[in-house]
């Protein structure tokens with residue numbers, strides 16, 4: 001058994017909340033840079049250049065990349081030989097979010113009840129997903145999620161007979177409807193298979209996989225490439241104002257499913273696809 | 281075309297703008313998003329006055345991140361305008377003249393805009409750090425309890441935006457030339 005103390009979890013989550021909101025991962029920065037070089041529309045190019053400038057200002061002036069610093073989505077991969085000491089891990093994570101959003105000058109965007117809508121004042125609670133794994137590792141990933149793009153996400157319960165064409169139409173429909181609302185260029189996460197909630201979770205996890213990476217399954221990889229091409233031919237463009245860059249990536253994660261079903265979840269993310277992770 | 285404009289806008293100047301024009305806005309804009317719109321609607325429903333004279337004014341749909349010490353504001357980019365669509369026609373009929381946000385508007389908002397000669401601008405979504413540089417002053421006007429959603433008044437200088445819906449009802453998102461051709 002290896003012990004991990006709650007204090008180190010609080011510290012890590014706090015730092016990751018801040019890091020994710022001030023600096024994008026290398027693959028996202030590169031995707032933006034490449035798009036600014038290849039975008040065909042003049043206005044689109046100017047928007048992409050301003051987005052690059054926005055990233056520079058965020059880093060140099062210590063100001064969040066986007067004012068919607070998101071609801072904190074946290075992925076915990078917990079080795080079964082790890083013992084958490086000093087409290088409950090969920091409380092430690094929420095404490096880390098509280099400290100990160102307060103000390104990091106991040107916006108508090110969470111209401112305690114979906115209908116009463118009173119702001120909790122510290123961006124808690126987080127949405128936490130735990131996965132068990134073999135060994136004594138512990139990895140925590142913080143992925144703050146903005147709702148301009150979250151609101152445009154969809155789950156489709158297709159029939160097996162709908163097949164690959166049905167899946168592609170579902171993804172394209174979600175992207176088309178998202179249009180300018182989701183702050184394009186988008187990052188499209190797709191969850192294929194499993195059950196209703198598994199598909200949605202896979203779609204969110206797909207957003208963590210870097211831009212430019214691909215599924216190991218050849219038929220899924222081919223679908224990722226085809227969808228990205230077709231989305232970029234849509235003309236939606238940067239800011240929804242026209243152009244050849246509508247998405248940076250379509251990442252598909254798939255899982256086994258039931259003989260009667262073909263669940264497809266499309267989690268739309270904006271160009272501010274934030275995630276920061278750490279081994280503890 | 282590119283224009284430098286000052287807000288509150290001259291109605292004649294707004295008429296010149298066409299969907300697709302680039303503008304740099306200086307002057308005063310009010311800031312309100314979901315919760316402040318709900319409160320404005322509640323005030324109107326109760327027969328009360330709004331906390332500011334909306335006639336001729338501009339509303340920026342935005343909820344900033346907190347300002348660091350010594351700074352005017354935190355990150356300050358646009359939020360999705362369609363969530364305010366339900367409240368917007370009534371505000372337009374009261375004289376609201378321009379809106380800054382991102383994303384599509386409803387047919388009801390389109391109609392009320394045409395009726396009132398109003399303009400809808402898009403600011404670049406997700407460029408909150410960059411856009412904060414164009415904000416030189418920020419004060420809370422009402423509903424401080426709403427935190428990031430309080431009603432605010434900003435002074436802006438050369439705030440960049442794009443005309444999306446002009447006074448003739450032309451909508452850049454529904455552009456004919458580059459029809460979204462996903463199917």
Ligand code: SF4
Pocket residue numbers: 066067068069145146147148149150181182183270271272357358359405406407
């Ligand atoms: S969709 Fe993304 S970029 Fe746009 S406002 Fe929300 S978090 Fe920011």
